[in-house]
Amino acid sequence: xxxxxLVLVLVAVSTIGWSPARALASGASGVSPASPRVQADFxxxxxxxxxxxxxxxSVGSIISAGAVNVLLGSAGGLSGAGSQLxxxxxxxxxxxxxxxxxxxxxxxxxxxxxDGFDDLxxxxxxxSVGLVTAAGAVNVLFGSAGGLSGAGSQLxxxxxxxxxxxxxxxxxFGSALAAxxxxxxxxDDLxxxxxxxxxxxxxxxxxxxxxxxxxxxLNGGRASALxxxxxxxxxxxxxxxxxxxxxxxxxxxxxxxxxxxxxxxxxxAVGTVDAAGAAHVLFGRATxxxxxxSQLxxxxxxxxxxxxxxxxxxxxxxxxxxxxxDGFADLAIGADGESVGAIPAAGAINVLYGAVGGxxxxxxxxxxxxxxxxxxxxxxxxxxxxxxxxxxxxxxxxVDLxxxxxxxGVGVVPGAGAINVLFGxxGGLSGAGSQLxxxxxxxxxxxxxxxxGFGWSLAVGDVQGDGPVDxxxxxxxxxxxxxxSAGAVNxxxxxxxxxxGGAVLxxxxxxxxxxxxxxxVFGLAVGGPDPQSASAAAxxxxxxTSAAAAGASEGAGRPLP
Ligand SMILES: [Ca+2]
Ligand SMILES: [Ca+2]
Ligand SMILES: [Ca+2]
Ligand SMILES: [Ca+2]
Numbered sequence: 141x142x143x144x145x146l147v148l149v150l151v152a153v154s155t156i157g158w159s160p161a162r163a164l165a166s167g168a169s170g171v172s173p174a175s176p177r178v179q180a181d182f183x184x185x186x187x188x189x190x191x192x193x194x195x196x197x198s199v200g201s202i203i204s205a206g207a208v209n210v211l212l213g214s215a216g217g218l219s220g221a222g223s224q225l226x227x228x229x230x231x232x233x234x235x236x237x238x239x240x241x242x243x244x245x246x247x248x249x250x251x252x253x254x255d256g257f258d259d260l261x262x263x264x265x266x267x268s269v270g271l272v273t274a275a276g277a278v279n280v281l282f283g284s285a286g287g288l289s290g291a292g293s294q295l296x297x298x299x300x301x302x303x304x305x306x307x308x309x310x311x312x313f314g315s316a317l318a319a320x321x322x323x324x325x326x327x328d329d330l331x332x333x334x335x336x337x338x339x340x341x342x343x344x345x346x347x348x349x350x351x352x353x354x355x356x357x358l359n360g361g362r363a364s365a366l367x368x369x370x371x372x373x374x375x376x377x378x379x380x381x382x383x384x385x386x387x388x389x390x391x392x393x394x395x396x397x398x399x400x401x402x403x404x405x406x407x408x409a410v411g412t413v414d415a416a417g418a419a420h421v422l423f424g425r426a427t428x429x430x431x432x433x434s435q436l437x438x439x440x441x442x443x444x445x446x447x448x449x450x451x452x453x454x455x456x457x458x459x460x461x462x463x464x465x466d467g468f469a470d471l472a473i474g475a476d477g478e479s480v481g482a483i484p485a486a487g488a489i490n491v492l493y494g495a496v497g498g499x500x501x502x503x504x505x506x507x508x509x510x511x512x513x514x515x516x517x518x519x520x521x522x523x524x525x526x527x528x529x530x531x532x533x534x535x536x537x538x539v540d541l542x543x544x545x546x547x548x549g550v551g552v553v554p555g556a557g558a559i560n561v562l563f564g565x566x567g568g569l570s571g572a573g574s575q576l577x578x579x580x581x582x583x584x585x586x587x588x589x590x591x592x593g594f595g596w597s598l599a600v601g602d603v604q605g606d607g608p609v610d611x612x613x614x615x616x617x618x619x620x621x622x623x624x625s626a627g628a629v630n631x632x633x634x635x636x637x638x639x640x641g642g643a644v645l646x647x648x649x650x651x652x653x654x655x656x657x658x659x660x661v662f663g664l665a666v667g668g669p670d671p672q673s674a675s676a677a678a679x680x681x682x683x684x685t686s687a688a689a690a691g692a693s694e695g696a697g698r699p700l701p
Contacts, residue, residue, distance in 0.1 A: 181601075181669060182258050182283040187213035188601030189287075190612050191260055192629055193244030193665035194647070197654060199227045199237035206243030208262055209652055209662065210288055211629075213603030217642050218612065218631045224287060225653025228264070232290025233279055235267060242266040243279070247599075247667030250319030250328030252353040257283030258669055261330050263314030269297045269307035276313030278332055280358055294357050296332070296349075302359055304349055304366025305337060312336045313349070320390030322424035323362060324398035327353035331401055333385035339368045339378035346384030348403055350429055362428055369405070373431025374420060376408060381415070383407035391460030391469030393494040398424040400498070402471055404455030410438050410448035417454030419473050421498055435498050437490075439475070443501025445490055446478065453477040454490065461530025461539030463564035468494025470568065472541050474525030480508050480518035487524030489543060491569055505569065507562065509545070513571025514560055516548060523547040524560070531600035531609035533634040538564030542611055544595030550578045550588035557594030559613055561639055575638050579615070585630055585644030586618065593617040594630065601668030608634030610642075614663030620646045620656035627662030 181189045190211045197207035207227040211218050228237045237243070246263030253259065260281045267277035277297040281288045298307040307313070316333030323329065329352045337347040347368040354361035368385075369378040378384070387404030394400065401422045408418035418438040422429050438455075440448040448454070457474030464470065470493045480486040488508035492499040508525075509518045518524070527544030534540065540563045548558035558578040562569045579588040588594070597614030604610060611632040620626040631642035646663075647656045656662070 181213065182210065182260065183287040184257050184285060187605035188603050188669045189213050190218060190599055190601055190603060191247050191249065191667040192663055193247050194627065194660050194662045195242040195245040195664055196659045196661040197227065198657065199229050202237045202239055204240045204242055205237035206241050206245065206264065207654065208244040209647065211645060213601065213605065215604055217633060218603050218645060219643065220645065220649045220651025223652050226281060226288065228279065230290050233281065233293050234295030235277060238268065240266045245665055246314055246317045247665050248317035248319040248330060249667050249669050250330065252280060252328050252330060253282060253357045254327040254353065254355055259283050260288055261317050261319065263317050265312040265315045267297065269299050272307045272309055274310045274312060275307035276311050276315065276334065278314045296351065296359065303364055305347065308338065310336055316386060316388050318388035318390050320399040322350065322399050322401055323352060323428045324424065324426050329353050330358055331388050333388050335383040335386040339370050342378045342380055344381045344383060345369065345378035346382050346386065346405060348385040352428065365429060367422060367431065371431045374434050375436030376418065379409060381407040387456060387458045389458035389460040389471065391471065393421055393469050393471065394423065394496060394498045395468045395494065398426065400424045401429055402458050402460065404458050406453040406456040408438065410440050413448045414450050416448030416450065416452050417456065417475060419455040419458065423498065437492060437499065441501065443504055445504060445506035446488065449479065451477040457526060457528045459528030459530045459541055461541065463539050463541065464493065464566060464568040465538045465564065470494050471499055472528050474528050476523040476526040480510050483518045483520055485521045485523060486518030487522055487526065487545065489525045489528065493568060503568065507569060509560065511571045513574050514562065515574060515576025516558060519549060521547050527595060527598045529598040529600050531611060533561065533609050533611065533639050534563060534636055535608040535634065540564050541569055542598050544598055546593045546595040548578065550580050553588045553590055555591035555593065556588035557592050557615065559595045577641065581641065584641035586628065589619065591617050597663060597666045599666035599668035604633060610634050611639055612666050612668065614666045616661040616664040620648050623656045623658055625659045625661055626656035627660050627664065629663045629666060
């Protein structure tokens with residue numbers, strides 16, 4: 141298969157969180173959410189909690205209905221103690237568990253009803269709406285002193301009154317999610333990626349539904365909005381397989397005090413170059429988000445490094461954070477299909493910095509494993525940049541960036557996966573002092589095995605409640621004992637010295653609901669509260685989210701190379 145086609149297939153499968161192949165392989169969808177608030181957690185105890193998507197989970201005998209395990213933070217770090225299990229057959233949660241719903245393929249955390257407890261949005265991209273197969277849906281679970289529950293939960297899809305467009309087959313609404321306050325009313329809002337939405341007759345052009353928070357939850361106040369490339373002010377135009385909405389991130393890129401929405405379109409053709417990819421910035425205002433003055437970036441725009449090439453999938457993952465601590469949020473854009481020199485799909489990221497007026501190409505960077513200080517080397521199909529998340533891991537006031545490299549070989553073990561951690565500073569991100577982790581690094585639990593997919597998904601939160609931001613790495617194809625692709629997550633702790641390895645958590649760990657079963661793909665998506673908000677030194681009003689990636693972040697059923 142030609143590389144570009146291969147990558148396209150990989151991306152398509154990985155971004156949707158569901159596919160027919162998923163029953164055989166597993167799924168992929170990546171999303172990490174955030175909300176601009178200090179100490180955001182579901183039960184309000186001061187330690188951030190982490191949601192782990194298990195979209196391949198069977199509910200009873202219903203295969204790949206999907207579930208979410210919620211793991212609670214504490215001074216000792218993430219553990220199974222007090223954890224919760226949710227799926228669509230839990231009381232109060234809308235719809236019902238059905239085959240290939242893939243509940244948990246994407247996750248986002250925010251306080252959507254402004255009661256001080258974080259709430260959880262769960263993507264269910266394979267959900268059928270009425271008789272419409274895989275139109276997709278989102279369940280919203282609300283937090284309380286007792287943690288998350290099904291009580292008062294909300295269910296959204298495109299046939300709900302007020303939500304734009306209509307539910308159509310294989311839209312996969314809910315493939316990517318991001319939370320943040322996009323209208324500055326102090327209440328978090330939810331962006332929902334619908335990358336396979338048809339715009340008019342243009343198939344898989346993609347769209348984003350934006351639901352605003354209110355004291356009564358999402359969609360209770362300001363009217364929801366629908367965005368795609370044919371909306372006035374938004375760059376380019378809707379073309380087949382643009383996959384607009386495959387990834388999402390939120391940050392205040394123009395430092396206006398109101399957060400803005402970054403949208404990846406990794407399938408975007410640049411000129412005649414297919415799937416080179418693009419990323420948009422839609423600005424938040426007190427009147428809500430609109431296309432006015434929006435920005436469009438891709439490789440080939442003056443000042444943006446590298447050139448657009450087929451299958452780069454620029455925009456397959458996004459990670460926001462103020463890497464240079466100047467008050468303007470910055471954006472890392474994954475291009476996991478990017479060739480480094482002659483090395484295909486080694487992967488790279490472009491970093492664009494915030495300024496008055498939004499993101500600027502001034503000082504922009506291209507970073508990959510061939511850059512000085514960045515661990516490992518670029519190799520065929522590493523997929524560097526498949527998942528991204530920002531967090532101030534060393535608590536120095538500069539947001540740092542974790543980069544998933546889920547297909548990295550470790551020694552002679554193909555596809556075991558790795559992450560590179562790049563630290564922020566006055567000059568922005570750099571390779572200086574960067575860290576490289578995989579499961580054969582001392583202190584990191586488990587062992588690197590073929591196609592574990594370590595680094596497929598990433599989430600951050602101050603799970604210890606001690607200041608430095610902590611990291612959770614999804615390893616969805618990890619075998620638990622002899623159970624293949626049951627999936628696991630590796631926890632890391634932040635400190636002034638950077639990250640160190642911690643617990644390995646999966647469904648056979650005491651306290652964690654259900655049991656490890658084949659192709660559960662626990663960890664295909666992970667979600668935590670706002671990375672920047674957990675750092676007192678960081679600027680306010682920044683949320684970070686990484687979404688599904690290409691060849692890999694928030695997804696399922698992706699065939700392994
Ligand atoms: Ca809430
Ligand atoms: Ca809001
Ligand atoms: Ca900045
Ligand atoms: Ca830092």
